[in-house]
Amino acid sequence: MRKKLIGFLLCLLCIVTVIDPLTGKLDFGPTETETDPAQEWITLPDPLQVDMVLERSICRRMSFRSYTTTPVTDQELSTVLWAAYGITTNGGRTIYSPNGTYSTTIYVIRNDATYLYVASNHSLHLWKTGNYLYLGQNTGAPIKLGLVWNQSIAPDEKAAMAEIGMIAQNVYFDANALNLATLTTGMSVNDLYQLGLPPYEKPEIIMHLGHPTTPYDFTYTPLPPSNLPSVVNSTCTLQDVVNTRQIVNEWDQTDLTLLELSQVLWCSYGYSYLYDNVNNKRHRTLPSAIGIYPFKVYAANKTGVYQYLPASHQLSLITSGDTRELIQAAVNPGNISVSSAPLIVVPFWDKNVGSQTYLPWWWYESGAIVHNVLLQTAALNLTGNALSVITDQNALRTALGISGQTNLVCLHIAMVGHVNQSSQNNPPAAPSLSGPSQGTSGILYNYTVSATDVDGDDVFYLIDWGDQTTTGWAGPFPSGTSMTFNHSWALKGTYAIKARAKDSPGLESSWSTPILMTIIGPGLDIGITGGLGITVLVENTGTINATNITWKLVFQGGFVIPSQFTGTISEIRTGEQYTINRFMLGLGKTSITVSLTADDGITAEKTANVFLLLIFGIVMK
Incomplete structure (x- = not known):
């Protein structure tokens, strides 16, 4: 019996090899035409109104490495994406890029397809069909966000990673406020190249988003008494502060209160006032690569320079006296009056703690620090700014009274204060x-x-x-x-x-x-039907002829012989069709992808699921 079956299959294979080259135009009755389940555009619903105050969402910031199968709703995804990189009510962005480049592309990976987040109309645009959730670490998250640096917009990777650090902070904050969970990973990011990224894009971070397997479980446990006031909650949510954040270039000379100073420094690099009962720890206001936390945060005002000590939430005096003019001289302020700021926050990367190997991550962390400062500044109804061009590291360390600590490198500084009404900034008119x-x-x-x-x-x-x-x-x-x-x-x-x-x-x-x-111009539409073999119908729906068309049919999965076909078509005139018939031997479920390229950069692609029964193909919906 087995010999008869093998003989039968061999006969069929012989028939296929004979018929295929002789019958390029045969059609033995099409079956159903495949319809692509992925939508070209998805208009996201309005973001949810998150009512958790900023400080509490900062204190609940933590990372999860496993997720339930519960899906993330479109409205939840909309809320997180808007917080990450959306357009605010005043026409700005939800993060503030000091050099104004905004060079991040966000790829939203779902089980149906991968989409691009388009901030300008708060929507998703189809990038690639298929389930690519296997990219990166396996956590079971139903959504992954690929954060990619677009080098054609900004050639500076430092600025790009700092921006991504800001984006990730907002994802953390709104995710936990929605009782979702997230994780930032830098490992296996090159997997994102499988999405067919443009040559000018470089993968940097993969974030995981979903419902946690273990619910949040915190106990309010105030930070120990110190020379700084205890952290208190404002009345502002993340949405409030990104919509009202004011970036200015000059400040009046009104001093910050000790509470305002405490809030800003705590937010920059402090510890949560909530104790995590599951992991038995306090979390930090931002993540750090491998939990290293290699930054030291200094604060300068008119009375002196202080180091912020996160573990005890207190200040340690470094040097007395006003050194703000010296700080300004060590950076490239542009049109920012750095020395007029009542508070200058200066985070330093300690090279003795954080290895140079992870330098992009320290750019990320520095960006997250100044982002947190600007968020808390807005929550306090203060104004701020940040810059990233440090022209003289030695002079900056000397200004802060730490000249001998050459292992410290500053990547950003942030300025905080009360607005100088004469310097109130307004956006440009619509162009x-x-x-x-x-x-x-x-x-x-x-x-x-x-x-x-x-x-x-x-x-x-x-x-x-x-x-x-x-x-x-x-x-x-x-x-x-x-x-x-x-x-x-x-x-x-x-x-x-x-x-x-x-x-x-x-x-x-x-x-x-x-x-x-x-x-x-030419436009190529693809139809895929079954019957005896597979039939592909290519139609030029454009207004000019399509020329020099190269086509490729690739089967993926299952048993198929042969697994791919290629060919060329010299021309398809406007309104005309061209039929490609190919015969194969197969058994079981597979998928077929038809790809076309033509002159003038014209491309088209379509994928269909097919059930093969020897030489017959049935296209499934």
């Missing part, structure tokens, strides 16, 4: 945008943008081309300067082009009135 509204695929078209800043600040421009690409922030330019940018589109369609501006302190304008650009 004007001009350019064509019709064109052909593959041709560059010019667009001109200009915006005026009422405070006279320099401006940066960003254009969203409507095809999930942007110029990135370009600038700075003098207020009112017109700049021209160009772009081409590969696919036919109508694209909404819009621009926004931001000033040098980082406040962003609203979007310009969009220009609708209609591109004519």
